[in-house]
Structures are given as structure tokens and as C-alpha cells.
Amino acid sequence: MMAYETIMNLIKSKKYDIDNETLKFFSNYFFVAVKKGVIPTEVTLESLIDNALIFASKIEFYDENHRVYKKMGGDVKGFRDPESKTIFIRSNLEEPLREITVYHELHHAVQTNPENNEVGINQLSNIGRLIMEAQTQYFAEEIYEEIHGVKFEEREIPSENLRMASGGVVVSKLHNYEMYDNLLTKIGIILEVPKDYFVSINYLYKNNLGLKLLEEKYKIAKNKYQLPYEFNQFLLYYDYAYCVDLLAYKDNQDKQTILNGEITQKYEIHPNKGLELSLKSQQYYLSQIDGCCFLKLAENGGNYKNFSKYIIDNQKRSLAMQYIATFEEQKQAEIQNKM
Ligand SMILES: [Zn+2]
Numbered sequence: 001m002m003a004y005e006t007i008m009n010l011i012k013s014k015k016y017d018i019d020n021e022t023l024k025f026f027s028n029y030f031f032v033a034v035k036k037g038v039i040p041t042e043v044t045l046e047s048l049i050d051n052a053l054i055f056a057s058k059i060e061f062y063d064e065n066h067r068v069y070k071k072m073g074g075d076v077k078g079f080r081d082p083e084s085k086t087i088f089i090r091s092n093l094e095e096p097l098r099e100i101t102v103y104h105e106l107h108h109a110v111q112t113n114p115e116n117n118e119v120g121i122n123q124l125s126n127i128g129r130l131i132m133e134a135q136t137q138y139f140a141e142e143i144y145e146e147i148h149g150v151k152f153e154e155r156e157i158p159s160e161n162l163r164m165a166s167g168g169v170v171v172s173k174l175h176n177y178e179m180y181d182n183l184l185t186k187i188g189i190i191l192e193v194p195k196d197y198f199v200s201i202n203y204l205y206k207n208n209l210g211l212k213l214l215e216e217k218y219k220i221a222k223n224k225y226q227l228p229y230e231f232n233q234f235l236l237y238y239d240y241a242y243c244v245d246l247l248a249y250k251d252n253q254d255k256q257t258i259l260n261g262e263i264t265q266k267y268e269i270h271p272n273k274g275l276e277l278s279l280k281s282q283q284y285y286l287s288q289i290d291g292c293c294f295l296k297l298a299e300n301g302g303n304y305k306n307f308s309k310y311i312i313d314n315q316k317r318s319l320a321m322q323y324i325a326t327f328e329e330q331k332q333a334e335i336q337n338k339m
Contacts, residue, residue: 002045004031010046015053022059025102026052029110032143038199048110048203055109056080059102061091073251077101077176080109082117096144097175103140104176111136113205120202121211125271128211128235130242131187134180135198141174159312163248163259165283168312179245182310183238183286189307190225190293191217225300228292232270237285240269244282287313294320298327 008027012018018026030049033039039048062068068088072079078089078101087105089098111120111132120135121128145151152173159168162179172178172185188195201210218231229237247267248258257264258279266274275281290311298304305324311317 002031002034007031007034007045011049014049015057018057022057025059025106028147029103029106029143032146035146036142036196038139038196038203040200040203042206042209043203051112051114052106052110054085054114055082055112056085056087056106058084058086059089059106060086061089061098063091075249075251078105080105096141096148100137100140100144100175103143104136107136107139111202111205118205120205121208121214123205123208123211125268126239126243127270128214128239130180130183130238131198131214131235132202133242134177134184135195135202137174137177138181138184138195139199159283163245163279164312165261165279167314168283168287169314169317170312171310179312180242182312183241186290186293186307186310187238189303189310190227190297191221192303193217225293225296225302227296229289234289236270236273237289240275240277240285241282243267243269244277244279247277248279283313287316291316291319294323298323 004027007030008023011023011026011030026049029052030045033048034045039045064074068079068081069090074090076090077093077097078087080087087102087109089101089105091098093101108119112118113123116123118124120132122132141152152175154171154173155178157170157172157178158166159170159179160166162170164170164179170178170182172181174181184195184198188198191197198214201213204210204213215231218234221227222229222231227234244258247254247264249255254264254277258277261279263276263278263281266276268274290313294304294307294311294316296302297307304320308317308320308324311320
């Protein structure tokens with residue numbers, strides 16, 4: 001495996017005037033990417049470093065008096081400024097989120113397509129946006145865990161604490177974007193891939209290869225488990241959940257509409273797919289997918305038990321638990337009858 005020192009020197013050779021702190025974050029990022037083997041064979045480490053440097057060559061922390069704070073407000077955690085090629089991180093964020101946000105933004109820079117500035121599998125409109133964003137936060141936290149030698153534990157977070165409708169629980173070990181992570185976990189179970197798979201395909205933005213690979217994988221699972229959703233429809237629900245969350249988060253005219261539980265005007269989620277946004281519909285779509293995928297996995301030999309833990313809606317989750325308990329009882333009875 002490539003030594004940390006080697007990676008650091010490689011980065012320095014490409015940008016001799018890089019400051020020490022930025023160099024440290026870059027080295028941490030690429031060290032873990034190499035160590036975890038998430039870089040697909042279609043791209044090289046060098047090309048990824050080059051790509052990162054196109055969009056970000058400096059990491060800067062800013063406080064309340066900084067022009068960035070005044071412009072972006074106190075909610076934004078970090079962002080990439082393409083003009084100054086700087087990743088800005090709000091300095092009053094608490095650790096570990098502060099450092100994780102550095103990796104989050106750096107990961108975006110590495111996975112940005114220089115031809116159109118779009119990121120990862122999300123090359124058109126919002127298609128694949130939730131998965132792109134979810135794997136970003138997942139991998140950023142993986143880097144932190146790896147570099148600091150810590151392990152984050154999964155938590156059960158009440159849905160209303162996450163700008164969502166009440167009546168659910170989101171299981172995730174992340175410090176941000178927990179709902180996206182919960183959805184990523186579930187599609188990982190359905191596709192039978194580790195989460196690192198989603199990290200890998202997001203490096204393949206060229207010709208939208210990553211999204212195509214994902215679609216192939218999805219089709220295999222759809223057949224195997226008899227899932228009723230077409231790939232585009234499945235992604236549409238995921239990206240709907242993303243768009244509702246985004247509007248409830250960033251400053252915009254509909255932020256309060258969403259947070260008050262009301263319905264917005266139509267937004268184009270995917271090309272020619274305009275939908276009104278609300279927490280209620282978000283809850284409905286997610287609970288439909290959860291319920292349906294759980295049953296299909298259970299009927300067709302999938303990992304429904306693992307899946308059940310991540311069902312968000314409280315009623316649906318407890319139904320799933322009952323189903324599992326009954327099923328186990330039946331199996332026990334069958335075994336006893338045979339003996
Ligand atoms: Zn992001």
C-alpha cells in the first residue's frame with residue numbers, strides 16, 4: 001500500500017506552494033481513499049489529485065466577521081468558491097463536524113466534472129443527487145474515523161429532529177445528512193453492495209458511467225426481488241426526499257412553507273418531473289419504498305432483517321418486526337415438527 005509520505009509528496013509536487021494545513025487535509029483524504037480501495041480502476045490517483053486542485057487548492061476557516069459568513073449566513077457549514085479555488089469552512093462548527101466538513105467539500109472537488117462543474121453521478125438536473133450527497137458525507141466521516149482511529153456508533157434519531165415529519169426514526173451513525181445516509185444504507189442492502197461502492201461510482205462522472213453502472217446493478221436487484229419500481233422512479237423518490245430537505249435547510253422563499261408542513265409550488269425534481277414539495281409527501285414516499293422493499297426482500301430471499309432496522313416510519317417498522325417475529329416462530333414450529 002502507498003505510504004502517507006508518498007502521497008503527501010505527490011500532492012506537493014503538483015502544487016509546491018500548498019500550505020501545510022491544506023496539505024494535511026489533502027493527504028488524509030487521498031491516503032484513506034487509497035487505503036480503502038475506493039478509487040476505481042478507470043481513474044488514477046494522480047488524475048484525482050489534479051482534479052481536486054482544479055477546484056480547490058486551499059482550505060480556509062472563517063468566522064462571523066468574514067465576508068463569507070455575512071453572505072452565506074450562519075447555517076452553511078462549508079462551500080467551495082470556484083473563483084478563489086478555496087474551500088471555506090465555518091470555524092465555529094464543533095468537532096468532529098468541522099473537520100468532516102473539510103473532507104466533505106474536498107470529496108466534492110475531487111468528484112467534480114471539469115466539463116460542466118457537476119458532481120459525481122449527479123450530472124443532470126437532480127438525477128442521483130441524494131446518493132451523490134449521501135456517499136460524500138459517508139466517506140468524509142470514514143476519513144475522519146480512519147485518521148483519528150475512532151468508530152462512530154449508530155444512533156436512533158427522531159425524524160422531527162431532522163427537518164422531517166414526525167412519527168419516524170432515522171438510524172445512522174453520521175453527524176450530518178443522517179436521512180440521506182439511512183437511505184444509502186437501504187439501497188446498499190437492496191443492491192448487495194458496501195457503501196464504498198457508491199463512493200467509487202461517483203468518481204466515474206465521465207460519460208455518466210457511474211450512473212449507468214448503478215442502473216445495471218439496480219436492474220439485477222429489481223429482477224431478483226421483483227421490485228415494482230423502475231430505476232428512474234426509485235431515484236425520483238430518493239431525489240424528492242433530497243429536494244424537500246434542501247429547501248427546508250437553505251435560505252429560500254419556501255423554507256418556512258416546508259417547515260410549517262405546507263405544500264410548495266411545483267419544483268422540477270427530474271427533467272419534466274415537476275412535483276409539489278412537502279414533508280408529508282416526503283414521509284409518504286419514503287414509507288412506501290421502505291414497506292415495499294422490506295416485503296419484496298422478505299419474499300424473495302433478501303436481507304430483510306437487516307433492512308427492517310432502517311425503516312423510518314414507526315408503524316411500518318413495528319409491522320416489519322412483527323412479521324419477522326411471526327416468521328421465526330413458524331420456522332421454529334416447523335423444525336420442532338420434524339424432530
Ligand atoms: Zn455536499
